[in-house]
Amino acid sequence: MSQLLLIADSGSTKTDWCLVEDGKAIRRIPTKGMNPFFQSSDEMAAEIRENLLPQLPVERLDSVYFYGAGCTPQKSPEVEVTIRRSLPVDGIVEAQSDLLAAARSLCGHAPGIASILGTGSNSCFFDGKEIVKNTPALGFILGDEGSGANLGKRLVGDILKDQMSPALKDQFFQQFGLSQADIIERVYRQPFPSRFLASLNIFLEQHRDDATVHRLLIEAFTAFVKRNILHYDYRTYPLNCIGTIALVYRQELTEAAETLGVRIGTISKTPMEGLIEYHRLNSKEN
Structure with missing residues (x-):
């Protein structure tokens, strides 16, 4: 059957x-x-x-x-x-975390480093069966380095503190129809500030060749790798990632990681294809 x-x-x-x-x-x-x-x-x-x-x-x-x-x-x-x-x-009915989904999708039944880089970020070391080490994500205020929310947070901070050119600053405000007061309202008083900040990433993607934007991206992904991935056995295992941010900014993520001696492995937008394969192999074994 x-x-x-x-x-x-x-x-x-x-x-x-x-x-x-x-x-x-x-x-x-x-x-x-x-x-x-x-x-x-x-x-x-x-x-x-x-x-x-x-x-x-x-x-x-x-x-x-x-x-x-x-x-x-x-x-x-x-x-x-x-x-x-x-x-x-x-x-069987099994409910598991999105981080275990990333690990099973990216690593299958083998040990490895798995991470999520989407609106938020998270990472772990997976031994082929379960997550055995996890650096806490802590959310976009205390952590979530390299996430969409973190990139958006860095972007608005640099825009509002004149760390980018006047031309880029003007483009930003025109493109999103936002004022400084609007940004403060959305971040500090309205619900889901992380989603709002992550939605601003399109601006970084559009201007990734600008020197200040490139520096922002490299600094963000360097922080992600340094504060999260270096806690794992990165000399033996490459960094595998799930998420739109990892996929869109593969080039900058790779540049930042390689500077710290970390190799990039598989990058996928979603975990589904890998999960299908994981459970297919699991069914065969059982």
Whole structure:
């Protein structure tokens, strides 16, 4: 009989569900994000029943693997119970962190260094089975070096403190229609400041050839590597990354890493393809 797995890669805003039959993806279904820190069990169950279940072309699932932001050891059991009561699954239901998703996707069943560089950043050393070392991410105020939020924070700081040319400063304010007061309001008083700061990254991408922008990017990724990756066995293992920031700024990330003696390995936008392969091999072994 064929094996039907459902794999989810979830953030706070969007969840990518992938139905996998005998190791091959047969349908991708997007729904809203599911984060147990921000949503109740009933809210998550409603999202599954209303927006996922009607699109699933099967009556039973053999297992469900859910990877998401907020899936800490304390919160994962709640997510697992919610999934089991909301979906027709006979076997395993597993909820794990987005960092373990990155590790399994990038490293498979082998040891290695895995990281996330998206709106936030995180990293770990993975022994092929589990995360055995993790430098705390600490969020965009205390950490998250090299993340989209961190890059945006550096950008607005440099713009407002006249560390960039008047021409770039004028372009920035015209492009985003923001004033200094607007930025202060969005960062300090409105919800989701990290998302706002990360949304400004397009400006850095557009002006990456400018010397001051290049320096900002190199300094940000140098801080990411120095404060996070150098805690792991980087002389033996390359740095593997998941996330849009890593993909867009591969060149600058590589330049910063190599200066510190760190090799760059695999870079992927999302973990899904690697997770499909990981669970395909896992099914064979079992």
